[in-house]
Amino acid sequence: MKKFILTLFVxxxxxxxxxxxxxxxxxxxxxxxxxxxxxxxxxxxxxxxxGEVDIDGYMIVEGNFTNNAANNVFTNVDTDGEVxxxxxxxxxxSALPNYTNFEKVTINxxxxxxxxxxxxxxxxxxxDVDGTFTSATPTDETIGGSLITATGAGAITGTGTININRxxxxxxxxxxxxxxxxxxxxxxxxxxxxSGNFNPNFYSYNxxxxxxxxxxxxxxxxxxxxxxxxxxxxxxxxxxxxxxxxPVVLNPAVGYICYNEGNLNTVFTTGxxxxxxxxxxxxxxxxxxYTSNDNGGGYGSFYDGWNLIGNPYQSALDxxxxxxxxxxxxxxxxxxxGDNGNYVYYWTSSDDHLIGDGQTLNYDATGEYIPAMQSFMxxxxxxxxxxxxxxxxxxxxxxxxxxxxxxxPQYDYIKLELEVNGQKDQTLVRFYEDATEEIEDEFxxxxxxxxxxxxxxxxxxxxNQIPLAINTLPIDEYVEYKRVPLGIVAKQSGKYTFxxxxxxxxxxxxxYLIDQSEQNIISTDLTxxxxxxxxxxxxxxxxxxxxxCVNSFTDIEDIFNNNSSVNIYSNDNIVYISISNIDDIxxxxxxxxxxxxxxxxxxxxxxxxxxVLNVASGAYFVRYFANSNTYIQKIIIK
Numbered sequence: 001m002k003k004f005i006l007t008l009f010v011x012x013x014x015x016x017x018x019x020x021x022x023x024x025x026x027x028x029x030x031x032x033x034x035x036x037x038x039x040x041x042x043x044x045x046x047x048x049x050x051g052e053v054d055i056d057g058y059m060i061v062e063g064n065f066t067n068n069a070a071n072n073v074f075t076n077v078d079t080d081g082e083v084x085x086x087x088x089x090x091x092x093x094s095a096l097p098n099y100t101n102f103e104k105v106t107i108n109x110x111x112x113x114x115x116x117x118x119x120x121x122x123x124x125x126x127x128d129v130d131g132t133f134t135s136a137t138p139t140d141e142t143i144g145g146s147l148i149t150a151t152g153a154g155a156i157t158g159t160g161t162i163n164i165n166r167x168x169x170x171x172x173x174x175x176x177x178x179x180x181x182x183x184x185x186x187x188x189x190x191x192x193x194x195s196g197n198f199n200p201n202f203y204s205y206n207x208x209x210x211x212x213x214x215x216x217x218x219x220x221x222x223x224x225x226x227x228x229x230x231x232x233x234x235x236x237x238x239x240x241x242x243x244x245x246x247p248v249v250l251n252p253a254v255g256y257i258c259y260n261e262g263n264l265n266t267v268f269t270t271g272x273x274x275x276x277x278x279x280x281x282x283x284x285x286x287x288x289x290y291t292s293n294d295n296g297g298g299y300g301s302f303y304d305g306w307n308l309i310g311n312p313y314q315s316a317l318d319x320x321x322x323x324x325x326x327x328x329x330x331x332x333x334x335x336x337x338g339d340n341g342n343y344v345y346y347w348t349s350s351d352d353h354l355i356g357d358g359q360t361l362n363y364d365a366t367g368e369y370i371p372a373m374q375s376f377m378x379x380x381x382x383x384x385x386x387x388x389x390x391x392x393x394x395x396x397x398x399x400x401x402x403x404x405x406x407x408x409p410q411y412d413y414i415k416l417e418l419e420v421n422g423q424k425d426q427t428l429v430r431f432y433e434d435a436t437e438e439i440e441d442e443f444x445x446x447x448x449x450x451x452x453x454x455x456x457x458x459x460x461x462x463x464n465q466i467p468l469a470i471n472t473l474p475i476d477e478y479v480e481y482k483r484v485p486l487g488i489v490a491k492q493s494g495k496y497t498f499x500x501x502x503x504x505x506x507x508x509x510x511x512y513l514i515d516q517s518e519q520n521i522i523s524t525d526l527t528x529x530x531x532x533x534x535x536x537x538x539x540x541x542x543x544x545x546x547x548x549c550v551n552s553f554t555d556i557e558d559i560f561n562n563n564s565s566v567n568i569y570s571n572d573n574i575v576y577i578s579i580s581n582i583d584d585i586x587x588x589x590x591x592x593x594x595x596x597x598x599x600x601x602x603x604x605x606x607x608x609x610x611x612v613l614n615v616a617s618g619a620y621f622v623r624y625f626a627n628s629n630t631y632i633q634k635i636i637i638k
Contacts (some may be wrong), residue, residue: 020044020063023051030057041087048073055081055103062087067094072101079103079125085113094119096143096398107131107160115145120396122148129158129275135314137165146396147314149280156276161269164314166373168264173338176375177256178310181268181277185247186240193262198244201259205308209236210293252279253286253389255308255375279312284389290380302446302466305380316397317370320348325388332445334377341452342425345445345469369397381441414503414511418458420496425458429484429547431475443472457489461542475507481550488545490536497533500526508549515567516544522567524580533608535576568622568633575611575635577604577624587626594619613637
């Protein structure tokens with residue numbers, strides 16, 4: 001590779017380039033006291049394609065700054081080399097996941113410099129803004145400009161203005177929001193985007209609100225919570241601003257939610273002379289609380305300890321970073337995915353034995369990364385909780401506002417999915433030798449119920465009937481099988497499909513989904529047949545479905561004497577045949593009336609089959625035979 005070395009000595013005050021500079025592989029050195037001046041106004045661009053710059057002096061750019069290289073532009077990054085933006089209007093482009101790590105940056109007075117949406121920059125030393133610096137946003141929920149600055153007093157200086165722009169998709173859905181700087185007010189969100197009238201739909205969350213649905217808070221158990229429509233956080237939301245013209249100052253690291261009649265293009269601004277309003281503290285410790293409204297007993301404690309926190313920085317946060325302080329706080333972060341109307345879970349552990357331990361539920365939207373200007377839920381589990389957000393957890397990440405884990409965890413688990421009409425929910429069950437049957441902050445995550453219309457809710461049930469999104473259970477060499485009860489909220493009647501979205505079996509050889517209906521017990525080996533479909537009526541069911549994990553020497557017929565791979569049942573005038581064993585697919589169906597007259601003959605060529613009968617109400621018999629097996633079931637047509 002050809003190298004071009006430009007060394008500027010004290011006797012050579014500066015080198016000026018008026019037609020821009022395109023570096024396609026050269027190594028440029030700007031020594032201490034030296035100047036590289038790229039002038040020419042809009043034509044004074046610096047573009048780095050594959051090269052590098054060792055800067056101890058000054059680079060002055062009047063045009064656009066673009067880094068197209070996979071590596072960082074600057075080498076030997078410390079805090080003495082300075083890049084000055086001195087043009088009228090100019091841009092900084094460094095497409096994520098690559099970003100540019102500057103030493104020092106100055107935005108000259110009169111200059112308007114924009115960090116392009118989807119680009120990232122870190123300022124290792126002083127960020128001096130005497131002109132205008134803007135972090136741009138796209139007109140959708142994809143990533144905006146990502147900015148990481150040095151922390152503490154004196155790191156951000158100047159007499160200019162910093163603007164952080166963010167598009168919020170709040171038309172027809174809720175968005176969880178936080179603010180990236182101090183002195184921001186609620187009227188950014190409480191004005192209707194189309195009519196200009198007052199928008200009341202801007203809320204914070206009150207953890208201390210008593211969500212208890214039982215008449216006797218000292219005698220709470222799951223039976224007190226039979227109405228699934230109340231399994232959500234809605235009662236504890238509090239309006240931030242009550243009327244037009246009375247804005248409230250919003251606090252960094254506090255979470256908010258917003259709904260509007262149109263999408264929002266929000267501009268957070270420090271205002272002239274206050275660029276240091278941009279959040280850059282070494283850490284933030286938002287107030288978190290645990291209010292035991294139910295005296296710590298039973299299922300009622302599910303409602304206690306939920307806190308809505310905001311990402312205070314202008315970049316993503318890594319929830320798996322080791323510098324977070326979480327005392328009496330569950331290791332799971334709960335983020336709202338507005339597009340899918342459901343909570344996304346990311347769990348991480350500080351246990352060194354759990355290799356590749358991070359796991360995500362629901363769409364793998366962001367994994368361990370909390371996007372900039374995103375609020376999120378955490379669950380306090382005992383009195384005196386603390387949470388500290390460290391600046392060291394900041395990271396440039398190109399996920400949308402709302403990284404999957406590529407290394408498989410070294411334990412048995414199954415990520416189970418439930419889908420109806422394209423709407424999905426997931427739950428995770430794991431087996432680990434150091435876990436217990438108790439709910440543990442280190443290993444388990446509570447179920448956060450979503451109220452989105454039609455969206456199914458799937459969870460496992462702990463021994464004390466508390467619903468869990470992530471359930472980690474103990475295992476040892478003497479365990480032959482583990483059965484884990486499942487809970488389902490069906491918000492619409494229809495065909496529901498269970499699917500093994502992901503699984504790992506190192507100890508157990510088989511993972512069965514058990515459907516214990518009124519007619520019989522059907523078992524589907526999810527390691528061989530990854531999905532199972534069934535018709536469900538609207539409502540909640542906590543007694544019908546379960547996971548059964550077994551070793552090769554365990555005969556599940558010893559566990560369920562009437563185990564069957566074919567489930568035959570009806571609803572109104574529709575007959576359903578669900579088949580879990582692939583060997584029983586492509587069989588023959590015969591349906592008879594009470595006098596033995598055959599009214600339908602057909603075949604079943606999938607694992608879920610439907611037959612509409614235009615017959616009178618009454619009792620009928622279904623005969624299904626395949627692979628030398630015959631199954632007969634009485635049904636009722638309404």
